[in-house]
Amino acid sequence: MPPSFFLFFCLLLLSLLANMSMTLSLNQEVVNLIEAKSALTDPNKILSDWNPADDTPCHWTGITCGGGGGSNTVTSIDLPSASLAGSFPIAFCRLPSLSTLSLPNNSLRSTIPATISACRNLTFLDLSANYLDGLIPPTLSDIPNLLFLDFQENSLSGEVPATFGKFRRLETLNLTNNLLNGSFPVILTNVTSLKQVALAYNNFIPGPVPPHLGNLSNIEHLWLSSCGFIGAIPDTFSQLKKLSNLELSYNSLAGGFPSIVFQLGNLYQLELYNNSFSGELPKKGWSNLRALRRIDLSLNSFTGTIPVELCKLPLSSLGLSDNNLKGLIPESLAKSPNLYDLRLFDNSLIGPIPSDLGKVSPLMTLDLSFNKLFGEIPRSLCEAGELIDLVLIGNSFSGELPASLAECKSLQRVRVSKNKFSGEVPVGIWGLPHVYLLDLAENLFSGSVLLLSGGGVNLSSITISGNGFSGGLPAEIGSLSNLVELLASDNNLTGGLPDSLFKLKHLVTLDLSGNVLSGRIPVEIEYLKQLNELDLANNKFTGEIPNRIGNLPVLNYLDLSGNSFYGNIPSGLASLMLNKLNLSDNRLSGEIPSVFHKDVYRDSFLGNPDLCGGFSLHCVENNQSKSRHNLWLLRFIFVFSGAVLVIGVVWFVFKYHSIKKTNQGVSISKWRSFHKLGFSETEIIHLLNEHNVIGSGASGKVYRADLSNGESVAVKKLWKTSDGQKDEFESEVETLGKIRHKNIVRLWCCFNSGNSRLLVYEYMAKGSLGDVLHSTKGRSLEWSMRVKIVLDAAEGLSYLHHDCLPPIVHRDVKSNNILLDEDYGARIADFGVAKFIKLANQGSESMSVIAGSRGYLAPEYAYTLHVNEKSDIYSFGVVILELVTGRKPVDPTFGERDLVTWVQMTVNKKGRDHVVDPELEYESKEQIYRVLDIGLLCINSIPMNRPAMRTVVNLLQESAVDALWTKRLSDVEFLNEKLSKVSEFQIGAVRLG
Template identity: 55%
Template sequence: MQIKKSFLYTLSLILHINLILISVTNALNQDGLILQKAKLSFYDPAGSLANWSDRDATPCNWTGITCDNKESVVSVILYNSSLSGSFPISLCLLPSLSTIDLSENSINSSLPLSISTCRNLTFLDVSQNLFVGPVPSTLSDLIFLRYLSLEGNNFAGEIPTTFGNFRQLEVLELSNNVLTGTIPAALGNITSLKKLELAYNTFSQGDLPPEFGNLTNLEELWLTNCNLLGTIPQSLGRLSRLTNLDVGQNKLTGLIPSVIFHLKLIEQIELYDNGFTGKLPAGWLKLTKLRRFDASRNKLTGVISNELCELPLESLNLYNNRLEGSIPDSIAKSPNLQELHLYGNQLVGKLPSELGKYSYLRTFDVSNNSLSGEIPGFLCHNGALEELVLINNQFSGIIPLDIVKCRTLMRIRMRGNRLHGEVPPEFWGLPHVYLLDLHGNAFSENISSLIYGAQNLSNLDISDNKFSGSIPSEIGSLKKLGKFYANNNELRGEIPSTIVNLGQLGLLNLCNNKLSGEIPKGIKSLTMLNELNLANNDLSGKIPGEIGELPVLNYLDLSNNHFSGLIPISLQNLKLNKLNVSNNQLSGYIPDFLFLDIYRDSFLGNPDLCLNDSHSCNSRSGGNNGVLSWIYWLILVALGVVCLVGLVWLMRKYKKITKTKKGIATSTWTSFHNLDFSELEINDSLEEANVIGRGGSGNVYKVVLSNGEIMAVKKLLETPYENKNSEFEVEVETLGKIRHKNIVRLWCCCSKENYKLLVYEYMINGSLGDVLHGNNTRTFLDWPMRFRIALGAAEGLSYLHHDAVPSIVHRDVKSNNILLDENFEAKISDFGVAKVVKSVANGGGVETMSMIAGSCGYIAPEYAYTLRVSEKSDIYSFGIVIFELVTGKPPIDPEFGDKDLAAWVRTTLDKNGIDHVLDPRLESKFKEYIIKVLDIGLLCTSAIPINRPSMRRVVKMLREMRASMDSTIPI
């Protein structure tokens, strides 16, 4: 027994010694320990650094790590690794480190001045992150640095003049930040530079520094949207190695300088969106390597240079100028031509007959000129054409066979020409076309049944032609079709029953044809239908009650047909901005819910329709039945008595009101929904005890009606200093037309002599601001509720920006204007300073205001100093709301000192990390998702408007996150 114990003790000792030896053998080297420390700077939700294990002897096999033959770390490459947190300055302790690449992550700190301690760095790339703060002036102390990319962040302040001290730097990328000041001339001292990118910053207005002519090794110069003034300096002619010159979207003026002809190696010249004037200069044949030239959106005059067109160009963009004359035939000879955009000029004559014959032409747009003749027969000769846009010219003839068989086409727009004849059957079924616009020509004959082949078609416009025959049933197979315009043709027959299969259809306009039969059964399946126009046809039968089940329909025109029977009561389910059933054969009562001013002329020309009262209908009935006649008279007498009693009561009520509320004059009430309460009930409740909110324009009252319903009433008072008419009119004009689940409903409005009333649906849980920061703190919002509020508010704003026609910018997005119903669903409210803007697609999207609107802490920086309002201003404000939801803090607070919430979030993330930003009351199991929403807030509050995502993109990100959250943590 003693021997056995001795043996076991000896064995245990041997094993213990072996473990110690293994531990000593596998001890992580110094570089590995440094990387372990750097790892602590990151938040790594994707587990990209999972194999950075302290059990390894060296880090050389870790993700993103490269070592030399001495097992010293020489590079850390962790691009696109889903990392956030702060910059790991401890990396500078690695003595052999020459490369750091942390691009395409979400690192949200500043870049410290101590970056200069990374002495041996030759490559530093932190692009496409969320860095803030100034660009460190100490970067120029990295004497071996050859590549520096800081683009796509939120770096602010001026470019350090110390950058002129770089001696080996070849690439400097600072584009897409919020840098200010003017572009420093000192950059002209970095004679080693091959690539300089400063585009899309908020620089002050200034000249393009002539010192840049010293950069004789420069190959790429990207200065788009840098607020440049004046002319292109002559010194740039010394850049003999330059291959790419981009100075688009600035304020450069004067003639296009002939100095560009000194750039013998130039391949691309971008001059678009400036103020260049005059004619195109002579000398283009010197630029034998030029492939891409863009001088669009300037004020150029004269003709298109024949010399320019003789170059073997790949892309030529001269659109939106004042060019005249014809298009040179020489452009057709280029074997490289892929893109030709000449729209928006004053060009005349025919298109070059061989255009497309010798090249793989991909996009071709000559819209809005005065071109004539036939469409060339070689545009798709080599089978590459994707976009063909000929809008508003004088082209005639038929569609050439080359186009008819062009199966690569995706976008076809021929509207506003003089084209005629039959559209060949094969053309209708091109498989990749998503937009087919033949509007406003003289095309005739049938729509071919081969249209079933166009499975990508989403927008079909054949209106204002001479198409005849019936609409083929095969149209119902186009599952992606969202808009179908066939109005103003000669179409006959019935609307095909298969049209109810188009689940994506949002607009159907078949007016002004000769269609007959009934509206197809099953139309309620068109759940995306927003506009239905069947006016001026020969349709008959009853108006289907199914129409009332279309959830988003707001435009319905069935006028000038032969519809009969009753108006369906189900129409009360719709929120129609437009209703017209005039000039049919309808009968019976007009339902009460349609007695609105906006429907005043909607029922004309239906002699058997009557108002919903006995007199109007009996007067048409003949009244031959004596018993019925007596019954009717008795009913009339009874109604007369009721009315008399009611009138006496109202007169007494009116006298009482005039005694207690002086100054009440005659009023004008406008209703937007079917109401069952009166003006007097509202006026009776406008007392101090019922005030639930106060603002600069007036008070908000809680009004409990006799039927138990609750309303919120905003009373706008007239003052000698402010005209509240505009706020009232904006609110009415905006909310009166909007129907969306995440936008507060305006029931009606009242205009009086000395004040105005707006009556809204009452939101029992008040505003998000009250729940988070104010008096309504009885309810704690957990993370699922906060997330639902963020998504709901985003969907409401997305509707305003992208789906409302025209688009609407709210201009005062804040937590106090996000109201919460009984289920804590969010609804956007208070449109008193909203602005209707043209969409970007229609040439608008930005308008300059005469004064700032909005609330402190929510105003986008560019709006505050430029007064330019766009949807990006709302997106910034929404980002602040996200910060409120994530942090639980208000937009302005003494805790922040002279900062606002946006600055506090970024500073705190930089100095103290993520845990000091998040609301500590939120459950830690949601931390991953809270951080992701915070990242969206950081994107929305980018100081550069162009870097902020659209609200449609924000909604998409939040919906994807909701799906992920639902699958991992049931909420």
């Protein structure tokens, strides 16, 4: 046999053996992956293409293969946000070449098994945002090549294992937002390979910042917010030469700002806000921070002036808000070529804005509110064409608004209220394409309101109260299709209400009080179906009050005082559920409807001498003199009633049978049930009368129907929509017809035919949480009941966000949409504006209109209309604040602020005890504080840092049953436990809005 032939034969044999080995290996990998699949619940069928009949898994969803030498084995499993549930699938660790395992944002439960160390070749492990609990296994350090480890957003507890000090190659460790409650893991300072460490928002035992952190010579990002630190920042931080991002917020650090930090020559971002620093900001040493670009020292107690040396740095972002700084804003700030974010609000700064600010920098956000600044606004603020937010509230600025602002197409918010601006507003400002909030209130502006046809299409809020505007409301106002709020009180406006005003179908608040408006209120007022507040007081309106105002389904504030209205009080007002009614100082006459004979309306009718009844006594004698005159009428009634009795009975019987026949004939084909029912559609229809009305919703009335079987149901009767869009009826049926949960109100059935559109729900005996909490009944709402209610509601929302396919965003979470049964069990209700979120999007979805209620809207959603579950979480946080404080989301005592702002400012300046409902005086303050902290977490202004609803449920459950919370949150600086802010470690550079 020739040698060459023998060599060829050997090579062929080796190739066949290698192929057989690879095939066997692949087949075994298929077996391992199928075993892992069988241990998981896959509601979205993400793993549907994992087929055991395949020879190779390399084309399966989430699987990546690779390898050298001709091999092709599984090297990566990447299945983020797939709704996978179950225990950690240890079968993955039998894949010999697996180096990347990424399963974030799923529903993995139970503990992390100690056998995870069998994944010997892993370099990347991400199990973040799951339901993992228990201890972190110490065996993780046995994985020799692990570079990246992320367990954030779980419920892991106990200590960080001491074995973590054995890692030799680990570069990234993220354990944020867990329940770790041991000592701070100083052992990590032995792992000098670490570049990124995030341990924020855990419950570590309070102690000093470990000086050994200076050993982390390669560290670039260090995120240690809310880790229980006390004392000062150690001098050893000067050894961290590569540090670019340092965050130590929400700790209890004390003393002056440490000079040693100035030696961090490569520092990129320094954020130390909301600590207990005091004294003046250092005047020198800033020049050593040559790479410093972002600094935030907000929410501290710094005094003195802003250091000029600091402002000479090439900063991109400077935040010194909510301190006690005084003096001038240094002119050197205007020379920074990168400055896009400047926030100095809530200080005592004086003087003008630097004259060249914005001239050489791409300024995007400027907030100088609530200082003592004066002078004119520089014309250069928007020279780069990128200015988005201009907020100058509560200073003494004067002069005219610069014409250059009218050319600033990037502007979205203009808030210059409570200053001394004068002259006419530049015409172009009214029509800027992206401005959604225009606040010019309480200045000295004059001239006309000049809305431009086709301009200002994004305007959602116009506030021009307290100025000298004159002329009439422009007809172009009807083109502002997104307008929610128009506040124009205390000006010199004249003329009548333009017809176009009644095209604003999203208008919630209309305040034109204190002007010189005249004419009648058009009957078209009934078209404003979303109108919640109508104030036309102190004008020169005349005529009769339109009865059709009673057709405004959600109106609860009506002030028509100080006008010249005459005639009777329209009966339609009796159908409204008004919290405030003022018809005083008009020329009304006749009887005051009996529905208004209540103390709450005692001062609602003063100054109308011809009104009778109720609290008016002057017409009692007139009634007595008329009584004798009306005796003949009583006699006539008896005679006439006998004459028409027979005709009436015949007509009634005929009409009854006719209606019954019509109802039965129509409803049989249009009735749809979602549960087994013990009643018929005919019985429901005949119980819908005015005597059974229990409330009004945004688009119809709600009735209580007591059935013949002894049960009660709630029936919502909706008006027919005029456009072709999917309306509230279809939304509720689509949503509630598909979901089942103990904390979601049950939709028994629905009926749709012509103008009769009914939704039949289970009846909730205690009404809404809002009604109970904000009435005299709220005094009897003990803390244990409040905790039960908020936990029930949280579980309902968690079901919508995490267990429905696709997920559902409610979009109108508020206390009035949380209903209570006889035992104060809570149910989420009113899904008329709910939205199914497309899984493919995985982000926010833009809505065409604002949905939600004032005081509950998340800042990013109220005007940008971007929808995701984080908007619901913000609204739910407001509900938590309601339960803790006993206050409404919007209250006149807050001034321009709302409940969220009031709570945040009061807690930061005075402490938690100053916001707790006085009715809870004898309750457990520690538990109340814990729930308050959860609410503060939910209202974080940055959506990404609000917890998922399932996390909120876990936190509420723990606050209700775990006594360890008392120890964890005993320190006064843990007021904002679990409050978080965006870190560049998590999401890169984010420009805060």
